[in-house]
Amino acid sequence: MKTPITNAFTCDVEDYFQVSALAPHFPRGQWDSVPCRIERNVDRILELLDGHGAQGTFFTLGWIAERYPDLVRRIADNGHEVASHGYGHERACAMTPQAFTADIKLAKAVLEDITGQGVTGYRAPSFSISTANPWAHDCIADAGYVYSSSVYPVKHDHYGIPDAPRFPWRLANGLIEVPITTLNMLGRNWPAGGGGFFRLLPYALSRWQIARVNADDRRPAIFYFHPWEIDPEQPRVHEASARTRFRHYVNLDRTAARLERLLADFSWGRADEVFRDAA
Template sequence: MRDTVLNAMTVDVEDFFHVSAFESIIKPEQWQDYQPRVDTNTKRLLDLFAKHNIKSTFFVLGWVAERYPELIKEIHNQGHEIASHGYEHRRATEQTRAEFHADVLRSKTHLEDLLGEKLTGYRAPSFSIGYNNEWAFEVLAELGFAYSSSTYPVKHDLYGTPDWPRFAYQRKEGIIEIPIPTHRFLGRQTPIGGGGYFRLYPYAFTKYLVKSYLEKEQQPYSFYFHPWEIDAEQPRLTQAPLKSRFRHYINLDKTYGKLENLIQDFSWGTMKDVYNIAAK
């Protein structure tokens, strides 16, 4: 029986060659050398969501939106929320304030022109807003965003703000920040928000962690993943570092089934609906 608490389903719409795990071997100017798979994989997700009658927030990379405008319109036409994932999938920690502003503005402008409505949400690639670039929240406020989901309160080699708030909160810049969920046990925070951890954990363990989070914290849960995570047939980049290959390819063949189980066991909606966020 499906749990009745409404939680946020989110999708970071990017392709396998965009990910931070491969940024050391694939530069943006080389993206054109790879055959995109994001269109087909995202349509599979749309079919799955329609089958189970759920809505999601799609954090769309501007690069993808420029090349697949009909896909983005179809996501929107099916009643899902469109939000920004920036344009080039550069981590915010690797950009100056001016570069970050330009990247986010380019994505936001293109998506708003495409859809004919204002965006309210943004997610930084690899949850890359943290201790050294809090100015990013000021930029997001300047650009008219109402919320962000760009922090993960865990320790990780690419991201992490372990001592920042674990639940949605209003920042001084005027932005609502919605951190990725964690399970707190014996003073330590375990990542439970999705992505590689979802593929790594047995589904029964994930289900236990989500139920425990909902019961203990009395907060809505938010889940994230990527279209490439349901694509076991994607090319294998053997030149990538071993750790990167492990993170990216682990259990790709099991993700779709686990995702369908998660959808059926819990109730899902968009970020805007779950957190009652109005456009600015």
């Protein structure tokens, strides 16, 4: 039975060749020559959401939006939130403040020009805001965003601030940070907000974790995934390391069915609406 709490369903709109772990195999200068599969996958996600009467937030790359403006319009026309994932999927921690600001301002302008709507949300690629680059939150606020969903309060080899707040908080500059959902057990935070963990581990675990957050913390969860995660036919990079191949390709053929169950088991909405008064 669905809980009365509405959770936030979010999708990072990037294609398989833009994933940070595969960056060595897809130089940015060659992106335009790589087969892009983003439209078919996002359209399938829109159908899933429509079938369950659910809404969501699509953190969209400016690079994708420029090349597929009709797709961005379809997202907006279906009542979903169009938010920013930056322009070129560069990790915030690998950029200067000036370059980062230029990237997120460009993405915001591109998305707003296409949709005719204000863009208030931002998510850093690979959750690349940590204690090493706290200046990024000031750049996001200065660029005109209202909220960020760029921090994962877990310990991970590529991202995370383990001791960050588990639920939305307001920074001194007025920006609201909406961290990816975690479940606190045994003295540490465990990933509970989707991504690779949703694919790699049994669906029952994700359902249990989100239900626990709703019931015990009385808080909405925020879930995220990527369009390429429902695409088992995407080109394979056999030269990638075994670890990268495992993380990227395992259970791609099961994710769409799991999303169907997730949409049926919980109530879902847009991040800007779910967390409007959260901090």
